[in-house]
Amino acid sequence: MNTQAFQKVFTSLVTITKATCTVRAEGISNEEMALVDGKPAQVVKIVGDEVTLQVFQGTSGIYTNSQVVFLGHPPILKVSDELCGRFFNAYGDPIDGGPAIDGKVVEIAGPTVNPVKREQPSELIATGIAGIDLNNTLVSGQKIPFFADPNQPFNQVMADVALRADVDKIILGGMGMLFDDYLYYKNVFDNAGALDKIVCFMNTTDDSPVERILIPDMALSAAEYFAVEKNEKVLVLLTDMTLYCDALAIVSNRMDQIPTKDFMPGSLYSDLAKIYEKAAQFQSGGSITILAVTTLSGGDITHAIPDNTGYITEGQLFLRMDTDVSKVIVDPFRSLSRLKQLVIGKKTREDHPQVMNACVRLYSDAANAKTKLENGFDLSEYDKRALSFAKDYSENILAIDINITVDAMLEHCWGLFAKYFGKHEIGIKQVLIDKYWKET
């Protein structure tokens, strides 16, 4: 971001707080970008001739007569095919030592897609992970987060999904990412030879936290370029959205807004929706699919961040360590993909919906049996069978290190039904049982 000729310069700062400063200026437009003593800032409030700016990196070192240069435009990104394989910071400037990007200038956080111009998502994105493909199928144009504790291997799972998924572009938006994790992604993508279809916007823990509120909009503006103008299938990875929300809370606090639940701003729902709703299937064939990470504290999903997220996204994926088989699985109870109905049994085999439900129901019977066992009661013969089923199901189907096709998953499930249950116990439509039951 460089100063250019004919930009408005003002030097009379009347207020400086930790993160904002107010300058006397005229002819300034709302949400305009500026440089305060060279530091990037954005207009957040105008009252008469007093313009309040949010200084992303904080205001320490700013004088009451520092130079404030207004750039005349809101945050922008230059988009073109040159973005591919490149790494940028929150302002869209390269951080990989490469040259600046030449391309069309777009304002980030642009307008909403007209809902009548959307297409209904209908393309399955296969990942090879049964906890996703079988139970919580991903669909192009969907938005879905991982709800995970910080110690869970969500970065590995995200990277796996990204590389296995059949998409044209992968855009990674990193917010408050540990530098190690940043290098992890870089390596994984590099080793897979996928770097040319990756675009990365990165705010690591080394950078200022407030900057990261620009990351999702940057990533999604790039995604919209590829999806709308190039009709490509784009997968956007956003991690970690909890840190993004924390940054929003800091800003709102500094703007003297009344906090709501868990000290989050009242507009949290709308703020998150604006990001997640950029996921869309376009009529031209392009699509934006968002896979995000929301870290939880102690698995608490009633906290305002996961709670609001859950109401916006089309499902959520939970990772859980299954101690019985000592493998990480995608939790079948708490995970959900709302769009799966659009593809399962339609793009996949007809028995998919019922097999999926039967497995989860039987798995829940096993969970009840486990509770019984823990409470010191005797198990019925059925309980014992359910428990063996659950172990088998968890180890050979759900575990995230398994990579098989949906058909293979279904065949496996029918195998398990026959191994552990009778036909009357699985609660599946008779016609399907007649067709798919595997006699042992």
Place this chain on the structure above:
Amino acid sequence: MTTETRKGSVFAIVQNLISVKINAPVMNKEICYVTCSKTGERLMAEAIKVQSGLVNIQVFESTRGVKVGDPVEFTGNMLQVTLGPGLLSKNLDGLQNDLDKIPGTFLKRGSYNVAIELEKEYEFIPTTEQNATVAAGDWLGHVKENWFDHQIMVPFNLKGKYKIASIKPKGHYKVKDIVCTLKKMDGDELVEVSMYQKWPVYLPISAYKEKKRVFKLLETGIRIMDTLNPMMEGGTGFIPGPFGCGKTVLQHNISQYASADLIIVAACGERANEVVEIFKEFPELEDPRTGRKLIERTIIICNTSNMPVAAREASVYTAMTIGEYYRQMGLRVLLLADSTSRWAQALREISNRMEELPGPDAFPMDLTAIISSFYARSGYAVLNNGKTGSITFIGTVSPAGGNLKEPVTEATKKAARCFYALAQSRADSKRYPAVDPVDSYSKYLEYEGVQEYMKEHIAKNWIDNVLKAKNFILRGKEAYEQINILGDDSVPIQYHDRYWKSEVIDFAFLQQDAFDKIDCYSPIERQKYMMEFILDICNAQFDFKGFEEVQHFFKNVINLLKQMNYSKFESEEFNEYKTKLDEFMAEKRIAGENE
């Protein structure tokens, strides 16, 4: 009310709240337009507060690029909708713009349109004559809209009696053409009536004779609603539930199968893909009662979560006003709003930005009052001509953290008569619809008129049966708790019997597969048949040796009942499963009633 436009200029901007300097009178809630001088876009806004000489307006769009000094033009109107033929099957935004008419993939700021095609011709058939005496809301004649007679009515804002000075004969006219002229009874005032009129959304339309206590069942085809917690024509209900409990699927099901003439879906701050589902599926799906396509009886008002927050509040009022308009024609309107919590949040954002002192969870203090008066706009109305029309309102609530003690749920509970509580525990075990059979209620079961109606239209002992079924569920739950505390072996076998009988009701009646072609819709005759059959099973006594046998037996019963649910009612397949089940139970059945 001043109608000439007055001009002011922008003085301050914080997000979508703008303070305007103006040297002229301004009405609260007045609509105005801010012109963004940088781009030339005209942004619609609404006056919400006047403070120390400045008018605060909330802009229905992003205020990016607006500068101090940009012109603001006040229109003299409150937010109003245009009502006339041609609204059916439309996809509107919260401010009644026709989304299909907006060019481009993206919603460009400042593009507005009129949803009604004023130039379109309809065949007008007058049903009144010259010199007849009329009042607001009276029917003057009708035009065909899709499948029904769209009434052209005396404008709702007229007060007192009028005489028809002239009325056009049968023929084709444009929507904007004058079809009738009215003369005030005790004056000379002449009123010209075209096929459309305008109405401010925040005011209820009350051009009817009276509102009556509701009594008629509104069938939804959903067993846990119709049988256990019935909704009435003109009634109110709400569906609170944490995310992932099937709120939206349930609402979609209601919108597909409810016995209403017109469904208005207000997608209020929810996911765009859910609306797309309606856009794509409703033109394909058939109304099981009339055989017509669902879209023909549907209007979608759409302010999805990424559309401007300020227009969200407007969207539910727009939906209600359009509902009231069609009610005036004697239609049974069902209004679904998903979700009212998003509307409440929109109120909170604005209240917060205006630095009002907050109430609980930072919601505005008058939240309860706002919600109550909105729900009160529903009801069963007797029109001026003795015909009836109704608005049934069902809203969903998205309680923060799934906590039903939060302000929006609490406020709604006071206003709505039916409560369909979605339970996380039921959703976790995939027992859909996840409506909690114990916590949910319909106050209408206590209404005398409703009881009479059920007796006459379903069965004499219907309400008794419903209460019995509820009792079985409750007792089953208690037995289950005992079994869990004491262990399978340590409780009498009757406990297992009780628990499993409640499971029969749960699996074979309460649970319903929304994605199965047959099971998704269960007409009331079928519900009656199944309820009576299941109660018969619950009342029977069986001979069991041990608790494992109980489990095994009832699992088989449940399986066969589910197969019945998946079969066409009274088809060969259906009857086969029934016979199979009867035979299976006969072996274990012992004479006499249970307990």
